[in-house]
Amino acid sequence: MAEDLLVPIPHSTLDRLNEAHWQLHQMEEHFHRADPFRWALNGFLRAIKEVPQLLLMEFQNHPGFPDWHRQMREQLANDPLLSYLFRTRDVIVHQKMLMPNSKGFFGITRGHGIKCGFGWKFDPMEDSDRLMNRMATLAREGGDMMGFFDPHDEDTMTCVERTWRLPEFPDDDLVDLSAKAWHRIAADVAQAIERVGGTRSEIKLSCPHGSEGVKLRRYDRAELAKYVYGPGSKAASGPYSPSSTIASAKMELPPVEKA
Numbered sequence: 001m002a003e004d005l006l007v008p009i010p011h012s013t014l015d016r017l018n019e020a021h022w023q024l025h026q027m028e029e030h031f032h033r034a035d036p037f038r039w040a041l042n043g044f045l046r047a048i049k050e051v052p053q054l055l056l057m058e059f060q061n062h063p064g065f066p067d068w069h070r071q072m073r074e075q076l077a078n079d080p081l082l083s084y085l086f087r088t089r090d091v092i093v094h095q096k097m098l099m100p101n102s103k104g105f106f107g108i109t110r111g112h113g114i115k116c117g118f119g120w121k122f123d124p125m126e127d128s129d130r131l132m133n134r135m136a137t138l139a140r141e142g143g144d145m146m147g148f149f150d151p152h153d154e155d156t157m158t159c160v161e162r163t164w165r166l167p168e169f170p171d172d173d174l175v176d177l178s179a180k181a182w183h184r185i186a187a188d189v190a191q192a193i194e195r196v197g198g199t200r201s202e203i204k205l206s207c208p209h210g211s212e213g214v215k216l217r218r219y220d221r222a223e224l225a226k227y228v229y230g231p232g233s234k235a236a237s238g239p240y241s242p243s244s245t246i247a248s249a250k251m252e253l254p255p256v257e258k259a
């Protein structure tokens with residue numbers, strides 16, 4: 001309809017919102033790789049803060065929009081999560097790198113959640129695979145005290161569970177906070193489009209996001225047992241061949257020294 005053609009679409013704003021969505025995917029994909037995770041988080045924080053600025057640039061000539069936008073900015077400034085994330089973005093851009101807290105567990109799982117393990121404070125610059133590597137090496141050299149690499153345990157998988165959090169929001173993972181922030185900003189964009197005469201329609205993430213699906217990283221028990229117990233163990237000759245093991249993360253193990 002001709003009327004629809006007159007309704008402006010904030011292309012740059014929506015593009016930046018899509019970019020922030022893409023960074024959310026990067027955060028999940030690299031959840032267990034410390035540097036890429038932090039860099040994706042930085043990218044998300046930069047992109048999401050630019051959305052309101054682009055919105056003003058694209059709609060500033062609509063009567064009354066700058067006033068509406070000012071109120072929107074005030075509301076964002078009073079939103080504890082958004083105001084904190086925006087300030088954090090400024091620190092990243094102008095002052096220093098962001099080091100979130102990373103905690104979790106090392107242990108065994110039946111597939112979902114930790115069945116048995118112990119809490120671990122991760123170095124925010126260390127990959128989960130490196131931690132697993134160190135634990136396997138410790139067990140190889142000092143004994144597998146907890147049985148986390150026991151080749152006879154067919155029911156569980158060795159795993160790492162991890163979280164990334166900010167001290168100011170200790171109950172929520174950064175992936176979940178970021179998805180929440182995205183929806184908050186997207187709601188403002190939707191309102192702005194309606195404000196300049198567009199149709200009100202919800203702008204939502206097209207796919208589910210959250211830490212729940214990525215926080216647990218499972219490892220190939222057979223590969224680990226072979227390394228920890230040695231190539232002559234039952235792990236090497238029994239039913240624990242890598243090809244019969246499911247859902248395992250590939251990791252580099254240090255070369256086994258010959259006796």
Ligand SMILES: [Zn+2]
Nearest residue numbers: 025205206207
């Ligand atoms: Zn998505």
